[in-house]
Structures are given as C-alpha cells and as structure tokens.
Amino acid sequence: MAEKEDKMNVEKAILDAATEEFLSKGFSGARTVAIAEKAGVTHAMLHYYFRTKEKLFECIIDTVIKELIDSVTEAYKRQDASLSFEDRVVAVMNAHLDFIIAKPQLPSFLFMEIFPSTENFKLIKEKASSALGSLNTQLKETLESANNNEEIDNISLPMLISDVVTLNAATAISSQLASKILNITKEEYVAMRKQENEILIRKRLKK
C-alpha cells in the first residue's frame, strides 16, 4: 500500500507547489517547470498526473473555492445565537479575516484571475449558490428581523455583505504594502485594521 501513499504524496506535492505558484504569479505567470521543481519531481510527472497546465489550474481553483466557501459557512455556523446581531456580524467578520489572512494573495488572485473570466465565474457561482443558498436565506431573515426590531440602523443585505467582504479583502490585499509604508510588521498592520474594521461596522450598525 506504500504505492498509494507515494502517489498521494506526489500528487499532493504538485498541488501544493502549484497553489503557491499560481496564487503568487497568476496563471500566465506560473511556470509548470517551476511547479515541478518546487514539488521535487520532473516536469513530465506533472503532465503525467494532470495532463495540462489548464487542468492543474482548475484543480487549484476547485480547492481554493471550496476552502473559501467553507471558511464562510464555518464562521457562520460557529456563531453564538445569544449574541446581539451586531456582535454576530463582528464575530463572523473576524473569523473570515483570519482565514483570508492565512492566504494573503488569495483576494487579488480571485479578482485578477478568476472573476474576470466568465467561465470561471459561472463555475464559482454555481458552487457558491448551492453551498451558500441556505445561508443566504438565513442571513436575510436574521437581518430583516434585526431591521424590523430596530436593533440596528437600516441596511440592505448586499451592502452589509459587501461592507464585510470589502473591508476584509482590502485588509488582506493591502497588508503587505501598507505595512511596508508604515514601517510596521504585517501582523501589526492587520491587528490595527481588524480593530478599525470592527469600529467601522459597529458604528455603521448603531442607530
């Protein structure tokens, strides 16, 4: 059975190397030989396992999207129902930021490589809508009741989601750059932004 483990190791090694290469350099900037080298295999092996660069790329997209969706649903599931609406939004937002920060190139990769392509986008929309559909209706209800109960200052669901995603994605994307400009570590910058994002959202939701 050592073969199967070996096979998985080679496949896994290539996938890991490919993820790093594609995320940091984009599809056209990525080199299959560089991926093979990083994975410690000959580049013929890469073609043997994944046939083409495109197919390998699709595999990466699949897992990346899956992880992204999981991060959202997980963060949402972990919620404490006893918390106020405001506290729950902040909790989800922070959990989501933690995930994104672990792969800081992810947002710009998504915006640059995935979303502009209509095909990739359709693919994602399908996956996301099936996975996030129920979450979306739940959110809608929760938000509506919060709006109706006058717990919060009125806001639409798209704008609330957009606020959260926007702030988190921008924090991740700009962290490398901004920390360089401000002469602080990336971690310090992210901590500052986390605090600031929380202030922004809380004030936004307060009446």
Next chain:
Amino acid sequence: MAEKEDKMNVEKAILDAATEEFLSKGFSGARTVAIAEKAGVTHAMLHYYFRTKEKLFECIIDTVIKELIDSVTEAYKRQDASLSFEDRVVAVMNAHLDFIIAKPQLPSFLFMEIFPSTENFKLIKEKASSALGSLNTQLKETLESANNNEEIDNISLPMLISDVVTLNAATAISSQLASKILNITKEEYVAMRKQENEILIRKRLKK
C-alpha cells in the same frame, strides 16, 4: 512637421494599446504582438520604439502612477476650506473614487503587478513621497487639529487614509463581480457603494 506628429501617433497608439493590454492581463499575460496589433503597427515597430517588453511596461507604470498621484493631489487641492473636516474627507474620497472607477482594473493591477515587486515598489515610493510629502504633513496637521478640537471621534492618519483607500479600491475592484451577482449594472452598484462608503466614513468620524 507631419513626421513628428506621426511619430507621436505611433508612440501614443502603442502606449494606449499597451496600457489596455497590461492593465487587463498583467505583465506576463500581455502579448507584445497583441499590443502591436491593437495599435495597428507591426510588432517590430514596438521593439523599435520601446526596445523590450520590460521597457514598455515601465513606461506604462510611470504614467499610471503619475495619474494616480495627480488624482489624489487634485482631489485634495479642490477642497473647500470652509467645509467641516468630515465633509472635506468625503469630498476627497468621492473625487478619488471617480478617478479609480474610470480605470477599474487599476487597483488589482497595482496590487498584483506593482506592489509585490520590491523594485517597482521602491520606485513608486520615491515618486509618491516627493509628490505627496507636503500633502501628508498638511493632512497630519488638519487631522490633529480636528482630533484636538474634538470635532471628530479620534482616529490616526494611517487608519483614516487606509479606510478611504480601502473602501474606494475595493469598490472599484469588486464592481464588475458584485454587479453580476446582484444582477444590476456596474454603475448602479458603484452608486450604491458610494453612498454606503459615505455613510461608513461619516459615522466613523462622528463622536
């Protein structure tokens, strides 16, 4: 004098085509033959005028950065001194968004292609610091006095700038995607975000 005009036209045509190609596809995704084709010249001409793809790319960076810096300084200069601090921030923010929206691929291009490269980043930092240095000190003073006069809820300059840039950049980057998801036009989405960003910043600055 027709020659000089012709020369400028060819150069300009190549630069325009290159800007479009580089911004939408990134450096490695861009093809010099595609640029030449778009510009309506043979691809040998491209090399005649700019020698290499790299040099052409640098030219694009230069103008893009210049325009970006100009947009900020112009927006800042146009300010009405009689306005409150809050109103001035909002005015600058909106002016800046209008510029970015005109080139929606710009932010992701900057984040993907320019900022990650240490060389490009240094180049920009130099240009920006000489152009934005005095603006920065002005801003610092204005913000300090606003903080001291307790006009606004206390905030640091880096976080205020980060808030504004972050919200604007994210609005531009996500506009194409978000409008598709929400089944509205890009313009409608941008208008919604503009309103929402203004609400966010105003509430943030209110005590």
Next chain:
DNA sequence: AATTTGTTTAACAATTCTGTTAATGGCAGA
C-alpha cells in the same frame, strides 16, 4: 539629384515554455 536620417516592413533567429514519447525500473499477481 544625391545624401542623410529616421521609419517601416518582412523575414528570421533565439528562447522559453508546454506537452509527448520511448525507454527504464520496480513491484504485484499469475
């Protein structure tokens, strides 16, 4: 008109990168 200068073209050279193939080696089951 001849010369010079700078522009343009077409063909080609060189490189880089992706993808293929034929040969090799090891291992499991007959």
Next chain:
DNA sequence: TCTGCCATTAACAGAATTGTTAAACAAATT
C-alpha cells in the same frame, strides 16, 4: 520466474513569443 501494469526519467518535439536584422522607403537637407 514471468508478465503486465504503473510510475518515472530523459530526451525531444512543437508552439508560442520575444527580439533582431537587413533591406526598402520616405522625407528633409545639401
């Protein structure tokens, strides 16, 4: 032990892309 299958390698083929060159050409200058 032999056979067949799978993984692996090295060398190669093909395509795409960047960059060069030599020759033609046009316009201005002498």
